[in-house]
Amino acid sequence: MSDSKKPESTKAYLGELANQVPSNSRRDFLKKGVKFSTGLAAAAATGDVLSSNNLPPNIPSWTKSLGTGVVSTPYGVPSKYEAGTIRRTVEWLTADKISSISMSPIQELKGIITPNGLVFERYHAGAITVNPEEHRLMIHGLVDNPLIFTMDDLMRFPSESVINFLECPANGGMEWRGPQMEALQFTHGMISCCEWTGVKLSTLLAEVGLQTEGKWILAEGADGASMSRSIPMDKALDDALIVYAQNGEMLRPEQGYPVRLFNPGWEGNTSVKWLRRLEIGDKPWHHREETSKYTDLMPDGRSRRFSYEQEANSVITSPCPENPWGQKGSYEIEGIAWSGRGKIKHVDVSIDGGVTWRPARLKGLVLSKALTRFSLPFKWDGAPRLLQSRAIDETGYVQPTLTQLRNIRGTNSIYHKNSIHTWQLQSNGKVKNVQLK
Amino acid sequence: MYSLNRLLITVALTATVLLPVTSSAKDSAPLGIGTPATNAEIAGWDIDVRPDGKGLPKGQGSVAIGEGLYEAQCASCHGLFGEGEGRWPPLAGGENSLTEDRPEKTVGSYWPYTSTLWDYINRAMPFPAPQSLKPDEVYAITAYVLYLNDLVEDDFVLTQTNLASIKMPNEENFYIDNRPDTDNKRCMKNCKDPSKIIVVESLRGITPDQEEDASEEAEAESLSESAIAGKATYTTSCLVCHDSGVTGAPVLSDKDTWKKRLEQGIDTVVQHAITGFVGDNGVMPPKGGNLSLTDQQVKDAVQYIIEAE
Known part of the structure; x- marks a missing residue:
């Protein structure tokens, strides 16, 4: 067998979220460019013929007829005119759709x-169908009483609800080397924010009787990847939740x-x-998704591991490539900001590439570790x-420029790119994705 | 689904009202919820392995046995020499490439621990049939991947006792996250020289077309009932090979190839899909490697392949 062995692989690096685009895929996407699914385009997609019959002074047709009755859609769906508001993926990023990612619009x-229905997806072995009556959560290891919980059991514990963002650390990771994506959905869409309801993990750990040597928890999913990560006990006892809603x-x-x-x-x-197991141990496990993946390769060839926090980040959502402006006039520059270390304290906006900045207004709820809206x-x-x-978050951390980030991290770290966009x-009102040097 | 449970909760709440309230945050546990996990139950699920070898089951596997297993179970995606097919991950090579412009992060060049390799193959590989390998097979395949990376000799036998002693070249090059690593200031005026701003534009033509996605619905309308039923099976059990063409699998959209196959009759094609088939170009494992599928599910999936555009 040693005869047939190649001395060295010459294959070019094509990491999970590498910045290089395979040439054949690039050809596949050499099309007309980005189209915009706003207003008229959405109406056109539904096949409706637009006319002025429904505009003033005429009485619209829907005013002179009846609508559908209750439970005509027992589980409601969005208006057909919103068909463009969907999750999308970038096909060339991954080998297949089963271990892949989609972005929120x-x-x-x-x-x-x-x-x-619009929360971004990330699967390591596809989304599985689990019968809740046949699902169990096992907690064992360095505990006094290893226990198995049914879903009914879990729902008997006192519940908590929190509003927090969920973000893939690869969000923005396609753009370490240069701007690539002419769409906000692809530059920043690996983020969503929900109200999550469940039991505090600390409550369950009290139930099994945590032993003092227990410093780490292995969390394992029931999917085909048996997705596993080592979680430090401090986080488990702080704000980690076992979520079912x-x-x-x-x-x-x-x-x-x-x-x-x-x-x-x-x-x-x-x-x-699809959490099925929590094992308490005294050391981390160094499994595949915390060594081979989700580690940050630095310019000196060394790598960071256990880089858990999503640092402060923000992006303007209007205007953006998908939301161009029309003629000159009054607009609202709007966007979202977030920090994995707490509340957003300020968001500043620049219209001249970062020479001068002015504070934007934070509007609506300003919650810790949640999306926060800003407006100017x-x-x-x-x-x-x-x-x-x-x-700028409540720790005083200021979102870095891309140059500052690249000076420290180079361009090969894939994850945790939170620089100013x-x-x-x-x-003409159109918006392009660019980077500044 | 949880109606019985809701009833119990209602009863519990009623009882609480009648009893004096004595609870405080401190004595919230234990609540007496959950069932003790037996040793047998824990043993069945406790599959994880650590760098010190804790968690490894008894067993062993040689590079020689691993070669055959690897070629049958792994090479179609990872390449005969671990070089990786298409977008699937390369497993070997890339030595001293981590500081280069295009680093190759493989098992040999990047992974810090041998245990991670054993653990991952055992929990998640082969991709279409996770947790189908026996411990000795995992030892053998692990040994072969180590061999592909020049980390062991060709007569090496990997065992429960020697695994933790095999050190990976890149182990010492990992360190704990030390962010925040930038120190931007909240400058408001004259923050940079506007004449020195250089604007870098994006590569053209690689942004996915955002209006193509609507085509899926139109497709569903033209499919037969069997094909609609088969789509889910196709997506979870067949797509990995038949979308990409790995292992020589005919690609879904290659209508000519399928037409040729159908000349032998759809029943034969379905039978091959159920029992497996060795053709000139590749190997179709029984039920695509997912033996939990019923014959009807396989039949529906074939119908979907025939009808899908």
């Missing part, structure tokens, strides 16, 4: 809550139905879905602009 979303209803299958771990503010993969009314004179936003507003 954050360019279309309002407020801070992501509707359940999101936004008022039971978890969606995509989010780990019937139960998942949820670590507020931490990289999404630590919030193991802006009278646009039609001149080209370089739009940026910069988040730049949109180039052109005089």
Whole structure:
């Protein structure tokens, strides 16, 4: 067999979220460019013929007829005119769709809550179908009383509800080397924010009787990846939750139905879905998803591990490539900011590529480890602009520039790219994804 | 589904009202909820392995046995030499590449611990049939992947007792996250020289077309009932090979190839899918390697393949 062995692989690096685009895929996507699914385009997609018959002074047809009755859609669905508000994926990122990721359409979303059907997906072996009556959560290891919980058991414990974002640490990871994606959904869409309901993990650990040597917890899913991560005990006793509901209803299958771990503010993969087992130990396990993946390769060839926190980040959602402006006039520069270390304290906006900044207003709820909306009314004179936003969290951390981040991390770390993002507003109102040097 | 439970909760709440309230945050546990886990139950699920070898089951496997297993179970995605097919991960090579412009992060060049390899193969591989390998097979495949990375000799036998002693070259190069690592200031005016700003534009033509996604619904309308039923099976059990063409599998959209196959009759094609088939180009494992599928599910999946555009 040694004869047939190749001395060295010459294959080019194509990591899970590498910045290099395979040339054949690039050809596949050499198309007309980005289309926009706003207003007229959405109406056109539904086949409706637009006419002025429903506009004033005429009485609209829907006013002169009856609508559908109750429970015509027992589980309601969005208006057919919103068909463009969907999760999307970037096919060339991964080898297949089973171990892959999709992005939330954050360019279309309002407020801070992501509707359940639009929460981004990340699977390591596909979304599984679990019968809740046949699902069990086992807690064992360095505990006094190893226990098995049914779903009914878990729902008997006192519950908590929190509003927190969930973000993949690879969010933005396609752009370490340069701007690639002409769409907000693809540059920043690996994030969602929900109300999560479940039991505090500390409550369950009290139930099994945590032993003092227990310093780490292995969380393991029931999916085909048996997805596993080592969680330090401090987090488990702080704010980690065992979650069975999101936004008022039971978890969606995509989010780990019937139960998942949820670590507020931490990289999404630590919030193991379809949670079946928690083992308490005295050391971390160094499993595949915390060594080979989800570690940050630095320029000196060494790597960071256990980089759990999602640092402060922000992006302007209007305007953006999918939400261009029209003529000059009054607009609201709007966006979202978030920090895995606490509340957003300030967001500043620049219209000149970071030369001058002005504070934006935070609007609506400002919650710890949650999406936070910011707004700056802006009278646009039609001149080209370089739009940026910069988040500052309650620890005083200021979102870095891309140059600052690259100076420390180089361009090969894949994960945790939280730098200030730049949109180039052109005089025709269109918006391009650019980076500044 | 939880109606019995709700009834119990109602009863519990009623009882609480009648009793004096003595609880405080401190004595909230234990509540007496849950069932003791037996040793047998724990043993069945406790599959994890640590760098010190804790968790490894008894067993052993040689590089020689691993070679055959690897070629049958792993090479279609990871390549005969661990070089990786298409977008599937390479397992070998990349030595001293971590500081290069295009680092190759493989088992040999990047992974810090041998135990991780054993654990991951055991829990999640082969990708279409996770947890189908016996411990001795996992030892053998692990040994072979180590061999592909020049970490052991070709006569090596990996065992429960020697695994933890095999050190990986990159082990010492990992360190605990030390962020925050940047120190941006909240400057408001004259923060940079505007004349020195250089704008870098994006690569053209790689952003997915955001209006293509609507085509799925139209497709569903033209499918037969059997094909609609088969789509889910196709997606979870067949797509890995038949979308990408690995292992020589005919690709879903390659209508000519399927037409040729159907000349032998759909029953034969279905039978091959159920019992397995060795063709000129590749191997179709029985039921695509997912033996939990019923014959009807396989039949529906074939119907979907035939009808799908």
